Amino acid sequence: MTRxxxxxxxxxxxxxxxxxxxxxxxxxxxxxxxGLDKLTPEERAIAERNLEKWQRLTPEERAxxxxxxxQWRSMTPEERDAARQNYRRFRQLTPEQRAQVLKDFxxxxxxxxxxxxxxxxxxxxxxxLPQERRDRIQQRLGQWxSMTPEERDRVLxxxxxxxxxxxxxxxxxxxxxxxxxxxERERLRQQRQQRRGPQ
Numbered sequence: 148m149t150r151x152x153x154x155x156x157x158x159x160x161x162x163x164x165x166x167x168x169x170x171x172x173x174x175x176x177x178x179x180x181x182g183l184d185k186l187t188p189e190e191r192a193i194a195e196r197n198l199e200k201w202q203r204l205t206p207e208e209r210a211x212x213x214x215x216x217x218q219w220r221s222m223t224p225e226e227r228d229a230a231r232q233n234y235r236r237f238r239q240l241t242p243e244q245r246a247q248v249l250k251d252f253x254x255x256x257x258x259x260x261x262x263x264x265x266x267x268x269x270x271x272x273x274x275x276l277p278q279e280r281r282d283r284i285q286q287r288l289g290q291w292x293s294m295t296p297e298e299r300d301r302v303l304x305x306x307x308x309x310x311x312x313x314x315x316x317x318x319x320x321x322x323x324x325x326x327x328x329x330x331e332r333e334r335l336r337q338q339r340q341q342r343r344g345p346q
Contacts, residue, residue, distance in 0.1 A: 186213070190213065190216065193216075
């Protein structure tokens with residue numbers, strides 16, 4: 148999962164909560180409907196106003212609708228506005244884009260909570276970076292995504308070698324690069340580009 152997909156996943160979470168909320172508002176159980184006694188008076192009133200829709204839901208859909216409704220009720224007005232905007236943006240996506248967002252959202256939901264928290268924290272750190280730094284990261288991500296599997300393997304091996312070097316070894320390599328004439332640097336860049344082939 149790329150860092151670019153994290154905002155899309157978060158967007159989708161809000162969108163789906165709002166979309167299912169539409170069902171929750173439109174689906175309330177009558178007194179005779181199983182589980183009505185477990186609802187709060189407010190939830191029961193909503194269910195009764197939308198009895199027909201509620202009755203058509205499966206027990207799983209009812210549980211999800213209630214959970215989404217309760218989540219919606221716990222949101223601040225600002226969070227609700229953001230969810231509405233996200234839902235409108237989601238509806239404007241092409242079917243292919245919506246399918247990709249849903250697929251990414253499913254992958255997100257399958258992650259352990261700890262990993263979700265790690266990714267959320269990384270995304271928040273990314274959002275705090277200066278725009279110039281974020282642009283560089285996006286550029287490098289684009290380069291990574293355009294690489295072949297073999298090129299990615301080579302980059303990862305080089306990265307691992309770099310990690311295993313001592314700080315002194317790394318500094319010597321950096322210094323050698325800085326001392327290199329611009330023509331030599333350009334020649335090395337071109338060699339690397341030729342190895343990669345045309346894009």
